[in-house]
Amino acid sequence: MKRPCLQSTLRELHLVVKAPRLWATFATVVLVFWVVGPYGTLERLAAVPRLGFWLVLHAATWAIAITSAVLANGLLRERIASGFARMMLGAGVAGVPIGLVTSAMGAATFSVTPTTGDILADIITGFFLSQLFCVLTWMTTNAQAAQQLTDASIVASPLGGDQTPADAVPETEKGRVPLLLRLKPANRGQPLRLTVSDHYTEVTTSAGRELILLRFADALGELGPVPGLQVHRSHWVADAHVARILRENGRIAILLNDGGEVPVSRTYAAAVRQRWG
Known part of the structure; x- marks a missing residue:
């Protein structure tokens, strides 16, 4: 696996596992299985061992399903448009290891040797359970995003100051700037600056700042007619955001209207001088 993909997968996993709603759902499911005692566990196991059995089993199967779903979401991002479809596909693949883990735990706990039919039944059950876990994961991830939590997967923060109606981008312009x-x-203002952040691109507009999971080259391709210039392998700046050029010891940088500075690499130095003098 490529390192950027691994980084994005780890970030998305971090978003999922830190969500209180997911842990609350996990605890509820474990408690239900403990109390109801399906698959004969109520009759064959005492209360404490039964709780331990379902806790370990669910921890293992949820971990497999969620990891597989998030991994598929990263690997198939450029091939399948729907994030939900990507994750459901990954969760479906997880049905096999979930079924095998279930069979192994049942054999170890009850000292029985599972038949081929038992293993196939566990795999089928694991498939449906992994789909359920994926749905819960998807719902949890979207809840986190809706609450605008500060996270590696998606970060948004206002630039400060009052926004005037002139900062807003008309609907016709949005169609030209994918x-x-x-x-x-809330962040769809005039594009001012793009910055690389691992496998992500930080987009700064007149309305806010947001980190999106998109390659820098692809982000540049979606700027449409916005006037600006790439000044570094990791930076793009809009004309409207340039205050002046800074020169020091033979190196140049760009002073932005918000007081920030952007380095200019030698590759783009001539173009920067020609454009902004």
Whole structure:
């Protein structure tokens, strides 16, 4: 697996596992299985061993399903448009290891040797359970995003100051700048700056700042007619956001209207001088 994909997968896993709603759902499911005691566990196991059995089994199967779903979401991002479809596909693949883990735990706990039919039945059950876990994961991830939590997967923060109606981008302009449609509605202002952050691109607009899971080259391609210039392998700046050029010891940088500075690499130095003098 490529390192950027691994990084994005780990970030998405971090988003999922830190969600209180997911842990609350996990605890509820474990308690239900403990009390009801399906598959003969109520009759064959005492209360404490039964709780331990379902806790370990669910921890293992949920971990497999969620990891597989998030991994598929990262690997298939450029091939399948729907994030939900990507994760459900990954969860479906997880049905096999979930079924095998279930059979192994049952054999170890009850000292029985599972038949081929038993293993196939566990795999089928694991498939449906992994789909359920994937749905819960998807719902949890979207709940986190809706609450605008500060996270590696999606970060949004206002730039500060009052926004005037002139900062807003008309609907016709949004259609010409596809990149804006990837942002939360509150952040869809005039594009001012793009910055690389691992496998992500930080998009700064006149309305806010947001980190999106998109390659820098693809983000540049979705800027449409916005006037600006790539000044570094990791930076793009809009004309409207340039205050002046800074020169020091033979190196140049760009002073932005918000007081920030952007380095200019030698590859783009001539173009920067020609454009902004």
